[in-house]
Amino acid sequence: MILEVRGLTYRYPDGHQALRRIDLEIREGERVALIGPNGAGKSTLLLHLNGLLPETPPREPSVHVGGLAVSAPNLAEVRRRVGLLFQDPDDQLFCPTVWEDVAFGPQQLGLPEAEVAARVGAALAEVGLVGFEERLPHHLSRGEKRRVCLAGLLACEARLLVLDEPTSDLDPRGRRELMGLLARLPVTQLLATHDLEFVVEMCPRTVVLDGGAIVADGPTRTILNDEALMLAHGLERPHILRHSHPH
């Protein structure tokens, strides 16, 4: 079991109840989609998976990553195991060059220089950005920035990739490239997204979040085909399922 969430509850400082008793389990190798309307609490949930929330680490942790409790003494290891990809790559790509950014994680882990260099090289190769080492972030396209961020997570040898809206703001080619990349990566993945076509193509399992609670969790086709369920939670049945395409 890579991820175990039991009874996770969270209330914002201003009183707004963001998460209500979330129960979630993800097994090694799965690719799970997390869908729901805006304001459902998707991003809030994701921030709990690597301990960025709650602001003060809980004494009785509701989240366990690979058996390790997400609590104060384990935060460093948790953040290594859980690679969180932020929605805006500009927020995550904060180093001056591509190489330095991908190297950031391994360096913070205290790895020796040679090991860092090896991991950076391997990670960039995995995302198809060999030769980009000295490039400056603001010269990259959004898709390339996203892939650099992904490389940064792979360089830490994350065991669970948590991605917040990975295909948003990408042009069709960028989207295709990212989908191909994610399909190739053997790492367990949890993807929060609005891109329902992407969900159908990539994720065998879907979790629906609305109003801070999980309202559905099961095989993608079953859930996404349930028109009433989708409409009730601010979603809709994706086009790709409405009509059978003779591919």
Place this chain on the structure above:
Amino acid sequence: MRPALLSPYRHGTSPVHRAAAGAKLAVALALILLTVMLPRGAWVAYGAVGMAVVVIALASRVELRGLIVRLALLEPFVLGVALLALLGPDGPHVFAAMLAKSTLCLAVMVLLTATTRFSELIGVLWRMHVPVLLVTTLALMHRYVFVLLEELERMRRARRSRTFRHGRAVTWRGSAQVAGQLFIRSSERAERVYLAMCARGWRQE
């Protein structure tokens, strides 16, 4: 991508480009110090320094027209201060000497910044044991300057497309609004950058 063009760095593979940033900074500083120390009427010496600058510029293979344009754009600031020298005794001689020396120094800096990345210069400062808080600030500033300039441009465009009256007061209020919004957005982004740094195991020393 106009904001990105703002950067004076011109990529190249000349020996000047490939030289270590610290060495280039040291040479630039040496040339500038030498020029500043030269006495007022030493026109031969000024010429010699000028020749050195031209030689390095040619060796760098950077487009000369670009360098001259940048120098010309910066010259008015030198002129402005030099004009003040006219007020004092022996005005014209002081003015001419100031202008020559300052322009030479400016040319050295234009050349340095065209062949050396700012991020490399930050690296030099880091090795000189500049405190980590300042180095981090420099690095983040350099990283996000262009992001913010693009945001600024988007906000200005949006404001312009909603402005039907014109005039100084309207422009002032509009620019202040944009600046205020930019600060707020930058603060929010700073929060997210902090989270991103923590998410990748940032250890604050």
Place this chain on the structure above:
Amino acid sequence: MHIPDGFLDLRTAATAGGLALVGAGLALRDLRRRLPPRRVPLVGLSAAFVFAAQMLNFPVAAGTSGHLVGGVLVAVLLGPAAAVVVMTAVLLLQCLMFADGGITALGANVLNMGLIAPASGFAIYAALRRLGGGTLRATLLATGFAAWCSIVIAAIACAAELAASGTVAWRQGLPAICGVHMLIGFGEAAISMLIVAVVARSRPELLAPEGSGSAPRRATVAYGLFATLALVVFVAPVASSSPDGLERVAERLGFAGRALAHDAAPLAGYSLSGFSAAPAPLALVIAGAIGTIAAFLAAWLLARVLAPAVPRPQPR
């Protein structure tokens, strides 16, 4: 106000550089001690913000426009220590990437715009704000007047450094540089006030919490003292050198030199008596006082416009 290379002699540049190193070092140490890790990226992002905001146009007249410097603005938003670090970073970027400001003059530029301006500005801001009761209107008035003062004080330091280097005579340089910057200061004041008003209206919690107790007061006094000390180091020796001596030198060099001094009038024409060989000291002081009072009144008026009084509830 960026001084290029070649206008400061090495002794002045080194002195200014030494002071700048000490001041910036102290501010960095102070900031590192009291800045929570959560706010570290904010310092970098704020430096980027200042650089970007300096690009905004504030049209003045006939095609010219004013621009923000930002020392006091950042001090109001983030506190004085952060302001010093932010402005130092911006000045380093401007020097090492855009050749704006000489590298030998970097110490002086950091001293003037990165230390003296935000430090003196913050001291004035904090004192004025407390006197005004900490209301939004008091905050805005304090911001505006402090911003104006910071520009003028930095200009005085700049003129002193140029005079100490023998580049520009103090008697001519001070009125010229200071006069121009007294005008520029109005722009800085207005822009800073407008921006603070925008932030205060949308996100008041972003304004640097002044806190209560003696610690912030001590900091205010400390910064004010540092700025004063730095100024005195340069202004005192220069201002005390006999102005008559310089005029006598001009006479000895012949009429041509003297004539040029006369003809170069326009730049310095703010003294009441008009520009002759050198403005009388009393006229200088009076002109300065008038400028300062005008700046305070202008800030006060704008503060009233930006923060209209909340009507007091009538007793029933």
